[in-house]
Amino acid sequence: MHNKDSTCWNCPAIDLAGKVDFRACGQSVEEFRKRMDLEDSGQIVAECKRRPDLGYYDPMSITFKECPEWQKGPYGYLLRDMRVMILGIDGYLGWALALWLGNLGCQVSGVDNYSRRDWIKERGAHTVIPISRMSARLKAAREVLDINLNFREIDILNERERLKEFVDEVKPEAIVHYGECPSAPYSMIDADHAVYVQKNNVLGTLGALFIMRDLVPETSMIKLGTMGEYGTPLTGRPLYEGMFPADAVLTWKEQEWSLGGELTPRDPPSFYHTSKVQDTYNIVEACKYWWLRSYDVMQGVIYGVHTEHVSADPRLRTRLDIDEWFGTVVNRFVAQAIVGIPLTLYGAGEQIRGFMALEDAMQCMTRLIASPPEPGQYAVVNQMSGYHSMRELAKTVAKIGKKEFNLPVNIQRVENPRVESERHPFNPIYENLPKKFGFKPIVSLEEEIYRMFELLTQPNIKSRIEEKKHHIIPKTWWSGEKRKVETIEIFELEREIARSEKKAKSHGQ
Amino acid sequence: MKKKLRVTDSDFEEEVIDSPIPVLVDFWASWCIPSQMMIPVIDKLDKEYDKKVKIRKLNVDQNPKMRNKHKIQGCPTFILFKDGVELMRKVGAQSENQLREIIDSLLWPAEVKKSKKSYKEVKIEK
Numbered sequence: 212m213h214n215k216d217s218t219c220w221n222c223p224a225i226d227l228a229g230k231v232d233f234r235a236c237g238q239s240v241e242e243f244r245k246r247m248d249l250e251d252s253g254q255i256v257a258e259c260k261r262r263p264d265l266g267y268y269d270p271m272s273i274t275f276k277e278c279p280e281w282q283k284g285p286y287g288y289l290l291r292d293m294r295v296m297i298l299g300i301d302g303y304l305g306w307a308l309a310l311w312l313g314n315l316g317c318q319v320s321g322v323d324n325y326s327r328r329d330w331i332k333e334r335g336a337h338t339v340i341p342i343s344r345m346s347a348r349l350k351a352a353r354e355v356l357d358i359n360l361n362f363r364e365i366d367i368l369n370e371r372e373r374l375k376e377f378v379d380e381v382k383p384e385a386i387v388h389y390g391e392c393p394s395a396p397y398s399m400i401d402a403d404h405a406v407y408v409q410k411n412n413v414l415g416t417l418g419a420l421f422i423m424r425d426l427v428p429e430t431s432m433i434k435l436g437t438m439g440e441y442g443t444p445l446t447g448r449p450l451y452e453g454m455f456p457a458d459a460v461l462t463w464k465e466q467e468w469s470l471g472g473e474l475t476p477r478d479p480p481s482f483y484h485t486s487k488v489q490d491t492y493n494i495v496e497a498c499k500y501w502w503l504r505s506y507d508v509m510q511g512v513i514y515g516v517h518t519e520h521v522s523a524d525p526r527l528r529t530r531l532d533i534d535e536w537f538g539t540v541v542n543r544f545v546a547q548a549i550v551g552i553p554l555t556l557y558g559a560g561e562q563i564r565g566f567m568a569l570e571d572a573m574q575c576m577t578r579l580i581a582s583p584p585e586p587g588q589y590a591v592v593n594q595m596s597g598y599h600s601m602r603e604l605a606k607t608v609a610k611i612g613k614k615e616f617n618l619p620v621n622i623q624r625v626e627n628p629r630v631e632s633e634r635h636p637f638n639p640i641y642e643n644l645p646k647k648f649g650f651k652p653i654v655s656l657e658e659e660i661y662r663m664f665e666l667l668t669q670p671n672i673k674s675r676i677e678e679k680k681h682h683i684i685p686k687t688w689w690s691g692e693k694r695k696v697e698t699i700e701i702f703e704l705e706r707e708i709a710r711s712e713k714k715a716k717s718h719g720q
Numbered sequence: 721m722k723k724k725l726r727v728t729d730s731d732f733e734e735e736v737i738d739s740p741i742p743v744l745v746d747f748w749a750s751w752c753i754p755s756q757m758m759i760p761v762i763d764k765l766d767k768e769y770d771k772k773v774k775i776r777k778l779n780v781d782q783n784p785k786m787r788n789k790h791k792i793q794g795c796p797t798f799i800l801f802k803d804g805v806e807l808m809r810k811v812g813a814q815s816e817n818q819l820r821e822i823i824d825s826l827l828w829p830a831e832v833k834k835s836k837k838s839y840k841e842v843k844i845e846k
Contacts, residue, residue: 216723220750220782231781255782271782454753457761460815471761471813472754495753502751586781587751 212276213649214287214582219270221583223384223430224261224280224290227270231255231586284315286574287581287649295580296383297321298367298390298419300360301328301345304435304513304572305389306529310520311573312580313358320361320381322374322390326411327530327537330397336534336682339546339667339675340516343526351526368415375422382427385580388434390415391490395439395481395629396687397536405482412486413493420497431504431583433576434494436487438511438565438593438639442478447636451475452643453491453507453591480631481689495589502587506579510572511565511595514541515659516666518570529569531667534682541566541656543683544605545663546676548612548620552683553701554605558627561602563637565595568654578648593641596652606711608660609704616664621703626696628688725766727776729785735776737804742827743774744800744819749781752795754813761816765823773823800826 219225257270261280275281281288295312299305300321313319323345331337343351345362352358361381365373367390378386391412392398398408416434423430441450451459457471474495479485490507497503516522521529532538533546544554567575575594584590599607602622609620627633644650666672686695727735727745736743746762748755766775780787780795790799790806800808800823807826810818 232784255784454757457754457757457813458816460817467815467818469754469813469815469818471757471815472752499751585750587749588756589751589753590756 212283212287213578213647215274215276217275217288217582219257219259219273219278221585222259222275222278222281222290223427223583224259225270225429226258226260227429227586230257284581286315286577289315289317289577289581290384292316292318293580294318294320294381294384295387296378296381296385297387299323299327299388300362301325302389303327303530303532304569305387306342306348307518307521307569308387308389308573308576309360310352310356310358310527311518311577313352313360314356314520315577317580318361319358320363320377320383322363322365322367322377324364324366324370326366326392330392330394331532331534331537334397334534334536334682336532336536336679337675338530339533339672339679340528340531341525341671341675342528342530347526351524355524355527356520367419368411371418371422374419375426378422378426384427384430385583386419386423386427386430386432387576387580388416388419388432391435391486392483393435393437394536395483396685398481398483398486399689400687401691408483409486409489412483413489416490417493420493420503423503424497424501428501428503429586431506431580432494433506433508433579434490436491436507436509436591437484438509438595439481439484440477440479440488440491440509441475442480443563443632443635443637444476444478445632445635447638450593450637450639452593452640453509480629498587498589504584504586505589506584507589507591508575508579509591509593511567511593511598512539512541513567513569513572514539515569515654515663517568517654517659517662518573533676534679535685535687538683540564540601541604541608541660542663544608545612545660545667546680547683548608548618549664549667549673550676550680551619552680553621553623553698554608555684555696556601556605556622556624557629557633557685557696558624559633560605560624561600561634562631563598563600563635565593565598565639565641566604566656567594567596567652568656568659570654570659571596571650571652574653575644575648575650578644578650582648590643592643592648593639594644595639595641596654597656598637598639599656604656606704606707607656610708611657611660612664613704615661616668621701622707623701624699625684626699628685628692628696630689725762725775725777727778729783732778732783732786735774736801739774739801741772741774742800742802742807742823743776744798744823746775746777747780747787747790747792747795747797747799748777749779749795751781755796758796758813761814761819764816765819768820769823773827798822802827
């Protein structure tokens with residue numbers, strides 16, 4: 212169990228307020244002397260909010276393994292009936308996670324203002340997997356899975372007071388923050404959309420941090436960032452997990468300095484990604500000023516439709532978008548394959564990204580919730596189970612579509628509406644999740660793509676894809692232009708496979 | 721971090737001050753990102769110096785007594801103790817090489833310089 216040796220020091224049920232002097236370092240000499248004079252320097256103590264009978268005790272003396280409140284589960288020790296609040300519970304990931312955690316015995320609460328539904332409606336698109344209204348979703352969760360979700364409709368940016376009341380009422384022991392607008396193209400439509408995305412994401416999160424400071428400072432925030440924050444540096448240097456390791460050094464004029472712990476450079480490729488970078492800095496500062504605890508999850512592209520719980524009943528399904536704004540690449544490719552549009556690669560199509568299946572993403576989040584950071588700790592995980600170029604992905608989708616589902620799939624290159632490197636090295640480090648949190652991916656790319664074809668080829672879903680297929684080919688240019696991208700070339704799958712085999716052969720020689 | 725590297729207010733005297741071999745102590749805090757990133761380096765050095773130098777870590781929030789006694793004002797702070805006396809102090813993240821150089825040059829200055837060998841090859845006289 213990856214978290215068996217963690218102690219009350221990590222546990223959200225601890226009450227450290229006023230009992231530990233975190234301000235001891237990095238203070239002015241005067242302040243420091245004053246404290247030296249005042250302080251008795253005895254053993255530090257804390258109280259447990261779940262077990263008040265313990266009284267004052269040493270918070271490092273009880274491990275998760277020893278504490279009866281922490282119980283063994285499939286993803287490490289998990290706090291009994293742990294209160295987890297999901298911001299953005301109505302979204303693609305939020306809904307799936309709510310059911311996932313509910314099933315593990317967590318007391319799940321959540322907020323949403325249905326903005327994802329509104330953005331999709333505004334663009335004239337729809338989720339191709341039909342989803343129910345929230346009231347019906349909650350009812351289905353109760354009936355089918357016996358999970359009671361505590362939902363409140365709240366806009367975290369504009370209704371901060373209401374969010375505060377809800378947090379005060381629930382007193383969450385972990386907050387998963389999915390409540391942001393997750394689309395690069397949406398943020399690039401025009402000034403209004405760019406301003407909206409940045410305001411919603413950056414300021415919404417900033418307000419939530421203040422609420423945590425005032426009401427639940429021992430609770431961890433598991434915040435969704437994106438691998439896109441790093442960009443794709445052409446030098447091919449490693450994309451570390453947020454910060455430089457201590458053995459990364461800066462050498463200049465024959466001197467050497469450790470870069471350890473400094474945030475690595477970011478190179479966000481859209482105004483949406485820029486909002487995530489700003490979040491990163493805001494959270495780092497909040498952890499530094501107030502000893503909040505946070506895992507910043509630099510998430511790769513999530514794809515897929517399956518978890519045991521969302522698949523349990525049609526009313527429990529999570530949404531799936533395939534439009535140019537909110538459809539992520541694998542989800543879009545599968546939809547294109549089904550309705551006979553050649554899969555679209557932007558530009559050279561050699562862009563490389565990290566990926567993870569929906570179910571594996573749920574496992575990761577659970578492991579992070581189960582192993583909270585220490586006071587003031589800001590840590591980053593790069594959340595991906597592997598990486599692929601767009602061309603490879605298109606081929607994989609096309610092969611499965613053709614072989615297993617008898618679909619005539621081709622691939623096309625179109626003009627690239629984005630400003631990004633189309634050919635670049637990619638050297639991501641993603642060791643924290645497997646090494647520190649015991650994460651092992653269990654879903655392969657091929658397996659999940661197969662499941663997607665199975666579901667999306669069902670007549671009612673296929674007809675929903677048909678209905679909105681004109682929204683798949685991009686019209687949103689980073690330059691501000693508004694026109695459909697032109698096709699550069701279409702190639703047949705067989706030819707493409709033969710080409711890559713030939714290439715592999717010549718490399719072998 | 722390896723458990724055995726942890727030192728606290730209560731065993732600091734025994735582990736560090738009374739130690740027969742030199743001790744490098746990393747005064748660290750969970751809210752300090754550079755401190756966090758030093759963990760693998762510290763683990764590695766501990767293995768490398770094995771019985772020649774002891775490496776220990778003290779959490780400054782959990783151990784206010786030693787933090788105050790040694791006037792720690794920034795994290796991470798590295799102090800090298802020999803015979804209970806502070807030989808050297810460095811504040812801020814250090815690269816692996818920097819830490820190694822400090823330990824080597826302070827503990828075996830002449831030998832290391834003369835032979836141009838690493839500490840591993842230099843015989844230590846007690």
